[in-house]
Amino acid sequence: xxxxxxxxxxxxxxxxxxxxxxxxxxxxxxPDRVVxxxxxxxxxxxxVALISIxxxxxxxxxxxxxIGILAFIGTVAFSKYLEKGVIIENERDR
Amino acid sequence: xxxNDIILQTATKVVLFIIVLFSVHIFFxxxxxxxxxxxxxxxxxxxIVLLLLAFxxxxxxxxLPVNYIHMIAVGLLFSIGTGAGALLFNxxxxxxxxxxxxxxxxxxxxxxxxxxxxxxxxxxxVGVTMTIIQTIGEDE
Numbered sequence: 001x002x003x004x005x006x007x008x009x010x011x012x013x014x015x016x017x018x019x020x021x022x023x024x025x026x027x028x029x030x031p032d033r034v035v036x037x038x039x040x041x042x043x044x045x046x047x048v049a050l051i052s053i054x055x056x057x058x059x060x061x062x063x064x065x066x067i068g069i070l071a072f073i074g075t076v077a078f079s080k081y082l083e084k085g086v087i088i089e090n091e092r093d094r
Numbered sequence: 095x096x097x098n099d100i101i102l103q104t105a106t107k108v109v110l111f112i113i114v115l116f117s118v119h120i121f122f123x124x125x126x127x128x129x130x131x132x133x134x135x136x137x138x139x140x141x142i143v144l145l146l147l148a149f150x151x152x153x154x155x156x157x158l159p160v161n162y163i164h165m166i167a168v169g170l171l172f173s174i175g176t177g178a179g180a181l182l183f184n185x186x187x188x189x190x191x192x193x194x195x196x197x198x199x200x201x202x203x204x205x206x207x208x209x210x211x212x213x214x215x216x217x218x219x220v221g222v223t224m225t226i227i228q229t230i231g232e233d234e
Contacts, residue, residue: 062129
């Protein structure tokens with residue numbers, strides 16, 4: 001019973017990820033692609049969680065938090081590049 | 095146009111401690127569960143990178159006055175020291191020792207010298223990553 005539900009959920013999340021990959025490839029502007037990549041990261045978190053339910057293990061719980069943190073840092077870095085042109089400023093003008 | 099990233103800076107101040115705590119957890123959990131010095135070091139440098147993104151190079155070097163090249167040297171010293179320490183006890187190089195120790199607060203704790211080796215790996219990974227990122231970041 002649980003395995004069937006998990007399998008269906010994995011299929012639905014995979015379909016959603018394919019839709020996001022379409023947006024990454026097709027997306028007319030760069031911010032579209034950045035947002036799509038961020039959402040792919042979050043979908044990856046869901047896929048890892050579902051697979052760790054399917055395999056009946058808790059060895060992957062660190063991976064979930066790790067992907068969340070890395071997706072956040074990556075998205076922030078990309079947005080800062082789009083906004084200011086530099087990722088790491090030498091000195092803040094204030 | 096002058097940009098103001100107060101949301102990013104405030105979020106960084108909260109999230110940074112969660113990332114650092116998680117990296118410390120992953121470092122110490124490496125003996126029995128997935129993790130260890132390499133992932134922990136990468137996650138710590140990820141936290142410092144987030145600090146670099148939200149603030150600037152000068153502020154971060156004021157918050158963390160660390161010379162990362164010296165950090166690499168200290169890490170290598172830790173690793174080779176735990177390896178060479180085995181030679182004092184007339185056993186082969188890199189032989190590790192472990193034992194149960196009764197600590198005042200923590201109680202019965204299993205301590206292993208492989209943790210000190212892992213601490214060396216941690217320091218080297220943080221030092222190398224931050225040296226690369228700072229060197230690339232500070233050219234004008």
